[in-house]
Amino acid sequence: MIDSLEHLIRVAGGAEQAQLVFKNANVLDVFDGRILEGLDVAVWGGKIAGLSAEKYRGEKEIDLKGKILVPGLLDGHLHVESTMLTVGEFARCVVPHGTTTIIIDPHEIANVLGLDGIRFILESSKYQPLTVFVCLPSCVPATDLETAGSKLSAFDLWSFFQNKWVVGLAEMMNYPGVINADKSVLEKIDLAQSMGKRIDGHAPALRGKPLNAYIAANIKSDHECISLEEAAEKLARGMHVMIREGSLAKNLEDLLPLVTERNHTRFMFVTDDRHPHTLRDHGHMDAIVRKAIRLGLDPILAVKMASYNTAHYFKLEHLGAVAPSYIADLLVVDDLRSFNVEMVFKNGELVARDGHLLYTPPVRKDLHLRSTVNIKWLEPSDFYVPVRHGKLRVIEIIPKSLYTREVHVEPTVRGQEAVPDADKDIAKIVVVDRHQARHVSVGFVRGFGLKSGAWAQTIAHDSHNVIAVGMNDADLMKAIIRIRKIGGGIAVVENEAVLEQLPLPIAGLMSDKTFPEVSDAMDRLFHALRDRLGSPIGDPFMTLAFLALPVIPELKITDCGLVDAKAFKHVDLWVE
Numbered sequence: 001m002i003d004s005l006e007h008l009i010r011v012a013g014g015a016e017q018a019q020l021v022f023k024n025a026n027v028l029d030v031f032d033g034r035i036l037e038g039l040d041v042a043v044w045g046g047k048i049a050g051l052s053a054e055k056y057r058g059e060k061e062i063d064l065k066g067k068i069l070v071p072g073l074l075d076g077h078l079h080v081e082s083t084m085l086t087v088g089e090f091a092r093c094v095v096p097h098g099t100t101t102i103i104i105d106p107h108e109i110a111n112v113l114g115l116d117g118i119r120f121i122l123e124s125s126k127y128q129p130l131t132v133f134v135c136l137p138s139c140v141p142a143t144d145l146e147t148a149g150s151k152l153s154a155f156d157l158w159s160f161f162q163n164k165w166v167v168g169l170a171e172m173m174n175y176p177g178v179i180n181a182d183k184s185v186l187e188k189i190d191l192a193q194s195m196g197k198r199i200d201g202h203a204p205a206l207r208g209k210p211l212n213a214y215i216a217a218n219i220k221s222d223h224e225c226i227s228l229e230e231a232a233e234k235l236a237r238g239m240h241v242m243i244r245e246g247s248l249a250k251n252l253e254d255l256l257p258l259v260t261e262r263n264h265t266r267f268m269f270v271t272d273d274r275h276p277h278t279l280r281d282h283g284h285m286d287a288i289v290r291k292a293i294r295l296g297l298d299p300i301l302a303v304k305m306a307s308y309n310t311a312h313y314f315k316l317e318h319l320g321a322v323a324p325s326y327i328a329d330l331l332v333v334d335d336l337r338s339f340n341v342e343m344v345f346k347n348g349e350l351v352a353r354d355g356h357l358l359y360t361p362p363v364r365k366d367l368h369l370r371s372t373v374n375i376k377w378l379e380p381s382d383f384y385v386p387v388r389h390g391k392l393r394v395i396e397i398i399p400k401s402l403y404t405r406e407v408h409v410e411p412t413v414r415g416q417e418a419v420p421d422a423d424k425d426i427a428k429i430v431v432v433d434r435h436q437a438r439h440v441s442v443g444f445v446r447g448f449g450l451k452s453g454a455w456a457q458t459i460a461h462d463s464h465n466v467i468a469v470g471m472n473d474a475d476l477m478k479a480i481i482r483i484r485k486i487g488g489g490i491a492v493v494e495n496e497a498v499l500e501q502l503p504l505p506i507a508g509l510m511s512d513k514t515f516p517e518v519s520d521a522m523d524r525l526f527h528a529l530r531d532r533l534g535s536p537i538g539d540p541f542m543t544l545a546f547l548a549l550p551v552i553p554e555l556k557i558t559d560c561g562l563v564d565a566k567a568f569k570h571v572d573l574w575v576e
Contacts, residue, residue: 078104117150220238259305434458
């Protein structure tokens with residue numbers, strides 16, 4: 001270690017030759033918010049040794065001819081399971097876009113497989129051209145309003161906090177538990193604090209004194225702000241605001257007006273949940289930087305919010321800047337406004353050029369996980385909704401949002417049964433417990449635009465039970481049974497025939513196939529939903545997945561029934 005440090009110092013001072021020198025570089029200075037022109041940047045041992053207008057000598061020299069050298073990009077909050085890719089395939093997708101570090105929350109796989117799921121993510125993150133840090137899931141299960149695959153206490157998490165790749169406690173979704181000082185919740189918070197780790201928040205629409213109580217627990221960030229007013233209040237209470245731009249939840253346009261040169265250090269960009277087609281068609285953190293610039297943000301601030309700010313928040317003092325002693329995770333861009341990533345360097349090694357990978361992916365070690373789809377024997381009567389007096393309590397989708405509305409609708413009746421109605425855009429929604437094979441719940445949803453058929457999936461935040469939506473019980477049954485047969489995934493059905501499917505054998509959440517194979521399969525699923533079943537909405541699969549999440553208002557459904565997510569309690573399907 002001392003020898004390495006000595007070499008780095010000698011290279012920095014010009015006494016020894018660097019391994020790599022970028023010549024004639026314009027360098028983005030994240031500390032002073034400016035471009036430093038015409039510098040040489042020396043790299044040795046995977047670190048930046050120095051930058052200077054005086055020339056450095058290198059074993060290898062790259063003349064940038066005035067192009068801009070910027071720090072590699074960081075995603076500050078991501079569920080890699082939402083991409084349906086393994087960590088290795090995710091790396092192959094995002095590294096060419098300039099993402100060199102991610103901070104992930106393995107919350108989804110932990111809710112299915114518990115500690116085995118966390119171990120799987122940590123092990124599969126090794127030897128990638130992408131640095132993967134982990135925030136440990138704080139809410140497994142997310143609530144007691146559903147059936148989860150595991151339950152993790154502070155004691156269960158303790159050993160993982162010793163791991164150098166673990167940097168925090170992930171989004172504390174159980175904000176009522178924090179506000180009411182639930183002992184099991186506070187034990188996790190206290191453990192993270194005692195280890196010097198960050199504690200991330202998840203507090204949608206929380207304001208006033210309840211927000212004060214939440215932040216008093218040393219919860220320092222939130223990615224759930226959807227309005228300028230909410231974000232401004234959380235900012236004023238000392239929170240770091242994670243501006244989310246995912247496949248479904250897109251908050252950048254609404255929150256960006258709050259960012260100023262004075263307060264920009266309190267903001268960072270995150271994706272939270274991105275589907276493979278979004279990554280393929282639009283990119284990753286580079287796409288957020290470009291969009292922020294198009295919306296009027298200063299390009300230097302945009303890059304800083306996607307790099308240094310994130311690293312600084314997570315106490316990663318060696319990442320996020322082009323400066324001596326920093327890790328040489330570097331991007332070469334043509335200019336800041338277009339932010340076209342031409343070259344990507346990881347630890348000083350060229351790993352991608354012009355969107356193409358230049359490294360050989362590591363040989364993947366087989367990591368065996370148990371089967372996770374275990375449903376009860378289903379009967380047609382499980383989906384039957386007998387008519388009662390009153391109106392149906394229906395989940396209404398809000399486009400491009402994780403939030404929903406509760407609406408009360410006169411039922412469409414056939415015989416003595418309440419049924420879906422395409423003319424009213426009312427479909428039936430079913431959730432089947434896949435962990436203990438006990439429960440089935442049935443409700444109705446408005447907003448998918450389905451005309452026929454059904455589809456089912458084992459992606460249903462956060463416990464990831466089987467969730468299905470459709471226009472008739474026979475297709476619902478066929479789709480759910482198909483999911484059981486393929487060991488988890490997505491299946492689209494019409495007239496009791498399977499149109500398309502995507503097996504997800506890793507916890508029912510992730511594929512063991514390549515990124516192109518997964519994205520092509522998703523294209524076929526989208527076409528089947530739009531062209532055969534008639535659904536016009538932008539991301540129906542992610543929309544359906546979040547209808548089971550009972551920690552985001554207003555009305556959701558779990559395997560145990562409908563949930564009023566504001567009151568945090570189950571409610572009846574019928575409103576008298």
